[in-house]
Amino acid sequence: MRKLAAGATLFSADTPSAGVYTVVKGRVRLERITERGKEAVLFVAQPGAPFAEASIFSDVYHCSAVAVTNVSVNFYPKQKLLAEFRDNPVFTLAYARMLGHQLMLARTRLERANMNNAGERIRHFLMLETGPDGYSLERPGALKELAAELSLTPEALYRTLTQMTKAGEIERTTSALHLIGR
Amino acid sequence: MRKLAAGATLFSADTPSAGVYTVVKGRVRLERITERGKEAVLFVAQPGAPFAEASIFSDVYHCSAVAVTNVSVNFYPKQKLLAEFRDNPVFTLAYARMLGHQLMLARTRLERANMNNAGERIRHFLMLETGPDGYSLERPGALKELAAELSLTPEALYRTLTQMTKAGEIERTTSALHLIGR
DNA sequence: CGAGTCGTTGAACGGAATCAATCGTCGTGG
DNA sequence: CCACGACGATTGATTCCGTTCAACGACTCG
Numbered sequence: 001m002r003k004l005a006a007g008a009t010l011f012s013a014d015t016p017s018a019g020v021y022t023v024v025k026g027r028v029r030l031e032r033i034t035e036r037g038k039e040a041v042l043f044v045a046q047p048g049a050p051f052a053e054a055s056i057f058s059d060v061y062h063c064s065a066v067a068v069t070n071v072s073v074n075f076y077p078k079q080k081l082l083a084e085f086r087d088n089p090v091f092t093l094a095y096a097r098m099l100g101h102q103l104m105l106a107r108t109r110l111e112r113a114n115m116n117n118a119g120e121r122i123r124h125f126l127m128l129e130t131g132p133d134g135y136s137l138e139r140p141g142a143l144k145e146l147a148a149e150l151s152l153t154p155e156a157l158y159r160t161l162t163q164m165t166k167a168g169e170i171e172r173t174t175s176a177l178h179l180i181g182r
Numbered sequence: 183m184r185k186l187a188a189g190a191t192l193f194s195a196d197t198p199s200a201g202v203y204t205v206v207k208g209r210v211r212l213e214r215i216t217e218r219g220k221e222a223v224l225f226v227a228q229p230g231a232p233f234a235e236a237s238i239f240s241d242v243y244h245c246s247a248v249a250v251t252n253v254s255v256n257f258y259p260k261q262k263l264l265a266e267f268r269d270n271p272v273f274t275l276a277y278a279r280m281l282g283h284q285l286m287l288a289r290t291r292l293e294r295a296n297m298n299n300a301g302e303r304i305r306h307f308l309m310l311e312t313g314p315d316g317y318s319l320e321r322p323g324a325l326k327e328l329a330a331e332l333s334l335t336p337e338a339l340y341r342t343l344t345q346m347t348k349a350g351e352i353e354r355t356t357s358a359l360h361l362i363g364r
Numbered sequence: 365c366g367a368g369t370c371g372t373t374g375a376a377c378g379g380a381a382t383c384a385a386t387c388g389t390c391g392t393g394g
Numbered sequence: 395c396c397a398c399g400a401c402g403a404t405t406g407a408t409t410c411c412g413t414t415c416a417a418c419g420a421c422t423c424g
Contacts, residue, residue, distance in 0.1 A: 030289075032310070042310075043289035054282030057275075062286075089271045096267075096274060099281035100236035104244060106288035107224045111214055113295035114333040116381080118412070142370065151296045156412050158372060298412080300380070324402065338380055340404060 010065035017055040019078040026071030118160040126179040192247035199237035208253030300342040308361040
């Protein structure tokens, strides 16, 4: 477990890769600097997400990681992981399964991001990110967080939610969202 | 090795997964159909790219695959892959490496999709999806394809490209796009 | 109690989608 | 060979919707 202040660099592109991380708290920005000196954001890791997972297979990091906020991360040293890969095929398969799962998650998010309509995105989110019991979502964080996840402004989210509530598509309590029917 | 005509469906979402594919020739579009009957492109597999990689760990496909052009694909039956995983740890590791690479690609696309501005998306695409030689892009398909990849309407893409050309940000030839400086 | 922040609503703005028309090219069939 | 149709590329006009700026009430926390 490591803690870093906002703005700190975890690792830089083209430096030897030391291991793999997961975010515990805060956000980490993965970026690449082009030869022309311009930075391109590859990905912003949210809590729970692993990052630099693929660096385990590379000698150097292919991008840089910068703490956006104060962050806590778990660090898994490369040597230990590689040793585990050598000795434990089951672990290797589990790692591959994890990568496959992350890939599916990323593609689901990608699908949602490609919707250019707030209501559709919210519905998509509720249908997929909620328990199979009902289409309900206990939201631990603020609605603002949800808005960021959906890549909407809070205002757009609020408006669309009230609109959907009026239309009877969802129900709202103080702590949860519930998708109705279908 | 299998060959399919343009428009043919390789597999549909929620049908039992039979195996994994790679594109040899042509392009395959991975998509999901939303409730409204609208299709969302998850990504377009170019020659050399694998797809349905994660379905190996799943009972059913989570998206549909449609041939954009006439295509040739390699098919790897699920049973054989799973047997190989059991017997050959090196192969398992190589598979994990491939998944990690695909994950990186997906996250890059996700980052791009979250940009709500056509010019930014195009620039991001050109900065990352082009060879390191120059920021140029040979485009095998039509601009329409690029528009779909960027989740823009063809019109928006055309307009923004001419706008960027006028501003001197890019150069266009009949077969390529070239990002200029910085 | 005051400061800060979330949630909410209003108004104006901007940019992409949509609808529509034209031009050019390519392939197909008469 | 040429007419025709199909489709990509392009441009124009309009609409729609999310963003932005702004204001206010509710709540928590020091």
